[in-house]
Amino acid sequence: MTILVVSDIHANRIALEAVIANATSHSPVSAMWVLGDTVGYGAQPNECIERVRVEGALVVAGNHDHAAIGKIDVTTFNKYAAEAAIWTSKILQEENKKYIASLPLVATKYDCTLAHGSPRDPIWEYLITAEAAVANLDHFETAGCAVGHSHIPFLLRMPQSAMAPVVYETDVVLDIGKHRYFFNPGSVGQPRDNDPRASYVLFDPDACTLEFRRTNYNVQLAQSLIEEAGLPQILADRLKVGH
Ligand code: ZN
Numbered sequence: 001m002t003i004l005v006v007s008d009i010h011a012n013r014i015a016l017e018a019v020i021a022n023a024t025s026h027s028p029v030s031a032m033w034v035l036g037d038t039v040g041y042g043a044q045p046n047e048c049i050e051r052v053r054v055e056g057a058l059v060v061a062g063n064h065d066h067a068a069i070g071k072i073d074v075t076t077f078n079k080y081a082a083e084a085a086i087w088t089s090k091i092l093q094e095e096n097k098k099y100i101a102s103l104p105l106v107a108t109k110y111d112c113t114l115a116h117g118s119p120r121d122p123i124w125e126y127l128i129t130a131e132a133a134v135a136n137l138d139h140f141e142t143a144g145c146a147v148g149h150s151h152i153p154f155l156l157r158m159p160q161s162a163m164a165p166v167v168y169e170t171d172v173v174l175d176i177g178k179h180r181y182f183f184n185p186g187s188v189g190q191p192r193d194n195d196p197r198a199s200y201v202l203f204d205p206d207a208c209t210l211e212f213r214r215t216n217y218n219v220q221l222a223q224s225l226i227e228e229a230g231l232p233q234i235l236a237d238r239l240k241v242g243h
Helices: 013-026 045-054 063-068 079-091 094-102 130-139 219-229 233-241
Strands: 003-006 031-034 106-109 112-115 144-146 154-157 172-175 181-184 198-204 209-215
Touching: 003 013, 013 045, 013 198, 013 209, 013 219, 045 079, 045 094, 063 079, 063 094, 079 233, 219 233
Parallel strands: 003 031, 112 144, 144 181
Antiparallel strands: 003 198, 106 112, 154 181, 172 209, 198 209
16 A cells, blocks of 8 residues: 655645656555645645545645634744735635644554644644654654654654654655654655755555655746745745755
8 A cells, every 4th residue: 555645735736746646657546645734835725725635635734724724823924934824815715724624733544643743743843853753752652653844854763862864865665664753755845955856755554664755846837826926936936946
């Protein structure tokens, strides 16, 4: 069984379609998980929500999702994120707002816990150090934990005494074996690890493997949609550099 695990789509439908096409041409995908921030920053929030709904994805909510429906005060965001959140809340259809409001903060499936930030603080914590990972071990019951939020792909297998930065190689199958582990599939719609390609993971819970993958997509088209929407220019510019 192969599960397509994505996060931080950020209203980038062009990147999302490229990921789905790339994943399904590589392996038969039987389910999709989305680790939050389906909307925010990009120009196609309605289209992205509709796409993950069509896929019947298991989805948790992220901070940008909550900002778009008024559950988080945008003054907690930086200027550009706040501007995008306000734009998103205006353009989101009622039905899609209701859908976001219905999303859980944490979900579990196949001995893996899904959360946007972390199990102990699903909306806000950036799980980017081994110390933070260890501190989270008591906050979930499953062997594995899949998070997003930082837009930085990683795999961390316990026990681990020091943070190894991004512990993976692209397009290589990694064995998670009997460890407790954390992983982040990286971001579909706004990568921040200096690689502009859309990032995702293929998870096989039977074989206990994770495959970190990247795919090119039409960045220029995503940029032009952001510009046409009147969103801040920096949100278009950063897609090209992946930061
Ligand atoms: Zn995000």
